[in-house]
Amino acid sequence: MFSPGRDSAPETGGVAGTVLIPTRFVWPYGGRRVLLIGSFTRWSEHLPMSPVEGCPTVFQAIYSLKPGFHQYKFYVDGEWRHDEQQPVATGNYGVVNTVLLTRDPDPIPRILAPETPRMNMDVDNDAFQRMEALRISEADIDVSRHRISGFLSTHTAYELLPESGKVIALDVNLPVKQAFHILYEQGIPVAPLWDFYRGQFVGVLSALDFILILRELGNHGSNLTEEELETHTICAWKEGKSQLSRQLDVPARPFQKSLIHAGPYDSLKDIALKILQNGVSTVPIIYASSQDGSFPQLLHLASLSGILKCVCRHFRHSSSTLPALQQPICAIPLGTWVPRIGESNGRPLAMLRPNASLSSALSLLVQAQVSSIPIVDDNDALLDIYSRSDITALAKDRAYAQIHLDEMTIHQALQLGQDANSPYGIFNGQRCQMCLRSDPLQKVMERLANPGVRRLIIVEAGSKRVEGIISLSDVFSFLLG
Numbered sequence: 001m002f003s004p005g006r007d008s009a010p011e012t013g014g015v016a017g018t019v020l021i022p023t024r025f026v027w028p029y030g031g032r033r034v035l036l037i038g039s040f041t042r043w044s045e046h047l048p049m050s051p052v053e054g055c056p057t058v059f060q061a062i063y064s065l066k067p068g069f070h071q072y073k074f075y076v077d078g079e080w081r082h083d084e085q086q087p088v089a090t091g092n093y094g095v096v097n098t099v100l101l102t103r104d105p106d107p108i109p110r111i112l113a114p115e116t117p118r119m120n121m122d123v124d125n126d127a128f129q130r131m132e133a134l135r136i137s138e139a140d141i142d143v144s145r146h147r148i149s150g151f152l153s154t155h156t157a158y159e160l161l162p163e164s165g166k167v168i169a170l171d172v173n174l175p176v177k178q179a180f181h182i183l184y185e186q187g188i189p190v191a192p193l194w195d196f197y198r199g200q201f202v203g204v205l206s207a208l209d210f211i212l213i214l215r216e217l218g219n220h221g222s223n224l225t226e227e228e229l230e231t232h233t234i235c236a237w238k239e240g241k242s243q244l245s246r247q248l249d250v251p252a253r254p255f256q257k258s259l260i261h262a263g264p265y266d267s268l269k270d271i272a273l274k275i276l277q278n279g280v281s282t283v284p285i286i287y288a289s290s291q292d293g294s295f296p297q298l299l300h301l302a303s304l305s306g307i308l309k310c311v312c313r314h315f316r317h318s319s320s321t322l323p324a325l326q327q328p329i330c331a332i333p334l335g336t337w338v339p340r341i342g343e344s345n346g347r348p349l350a351m352l353r354p355n356a357s358l359s360s361a362l363s364l365l366v367q368a369q370v371s372s373i374p375i376v377d378d379n380d381a382l383l384d385i386y387s388r389s390d391i392t393a394l395a396k397d398r399a400y401a402q403i404h405l406d407e408m409t410i411h412q413a414l415q416l417g418q419d420a421n422s423p424y425g426i427f428n429g430q431r432c433q434m435c436l437r438s439d440p441l442q443k444v445m446e447r448l449a450n451p452g453v454r455r456l457i458i459v460e461a462g463s464k465r466v467e468g469i470i471s472l473s474d475v476f477s478f479l480l481g
Contacts, residue, residue, distance in 0.1 A: 038072030
């Protein structure tokens with residue numbers, strides 16, 4: 001890919017009066033060492049390309065070119081390559097990419113210019129608009145859906161069970177405070193609830209419960225005090241949750257409703273549909289050794305992430321049979337995107353500044369029913385994310401009893417959890433999992449299949465300007481059609 005510099009001033013080169021246009025070349029397909037070579041280097045000098053910060057699979061180089069027709073290729077890990085998404089020609093050096101530069105340093109129509117200034121590193125927007133114009137056909141989508149649906153229908157929850165591991169369950173008579181200490185210390189976002197007297201699993205406790213509790217504590221009309229929280233049991237909290245949810249305008253299921261669960265012989269498709277249709281993040285896999293359902297055994301917590309991992313593993317060497325997986329995500333009706341200038345349709349994308357209050361973040365998590373919110377600067381560049389699971393950091397040293405939600409900023413709240421040992425939500429040392437709009441669906445699915453990753457933030461290469469979000473639910477809603 002290439003992109004002429006937008007704000008470049010004319011420069012003079014070897015010949016007096018020659019206008020040079022800083023031009024950005026991009027190789028977005030990964031590699032360990034990527035070099036650029038072209039007619040402008042007389043096919044002799046190899047220009048090193050550098051990984052873009054935050055997007056290690058994207059390499060770029062900026063080189064000033066005279067107006068005119070140029071040819072170029074990439075040398076990736078010892079192999080000559082060209083970008084099939086860019087214009088090509090056949091010459092003395094085989095198939096090469098081509099670029100025609102005019103004397104106009106800004107050929108991009110003004111109507112497409114962003115509202116806020118962008119950083120210097122940028123991937124060619126024209127190329128992406130061409131990708132979006134080449135929408136995948138319904139036939140290719142149907143073929144991919146049919147094959148994935150067939151796999152999910154013929155494989156059961158046993159596929160999800162690890163060879164070894166542990167599943168933590170909490171007794172409903174535990175104090176709420178103690179329960180959230182356990183979630184924080186174990187680095188888990190959710191735990192099933194066991195009722196000893198009834199001899200069965202009756203529900204789950206999640207980070208959302210803690211968010212609702214903190215909002216209740218911050219409500220001056222609350223009947224729940226900090227002292228009561230020390231002894232308030234999970235059971236007592238769950239019984240009052242429905243009434244509280246109505247007061248706070250939060251969708252909730254009655255605690256008395258039967259637990260949403262699955263058995264080890266249920267198909268992966270049925271489990272995925274249960275998660276989607278009930279708006280939950282996990283479904284306990286429970287095995288009852290007797291016909292009356294007594295003596296249940298908790299085997300696993302099934303999630304869309306685990307199911308997606310099975311899909312990626314199964315089709316790893318035959319992904320070419322799934323046309324939709326080879327398409328860039330911008331060419332697929334998938335995810336939530338920041339509307340372009342002039343567009344009025346589409347869902348709004350929830351984002352917050354780091355100086356926003358923790359109270360506003362919690363309210364947005366609850367009302368938008370999302371698992372995390374991008375934290376951005378004044379140019380909408382991604383700085384961090386605030387997730388539901390981050391709230392458990394306030395359980396440490398009873399921090400929840402010493403703060404006011406309206407006075408603490410998101411930045412301060414995130415700092416509280418910086419020294420946390422919890423691996424949940426962190427993958428390869430990064431909190432923010434990102435992707436580019438040019439990434440193929442297969443690559444996006446592989447990233448979402450990693451534990452703790454529920455959403456990918458779509459960013460503009462280099463500037464990290466947020467362009468959209470793709471969640472696990474988005475992917476499965478698309479695949480299951």
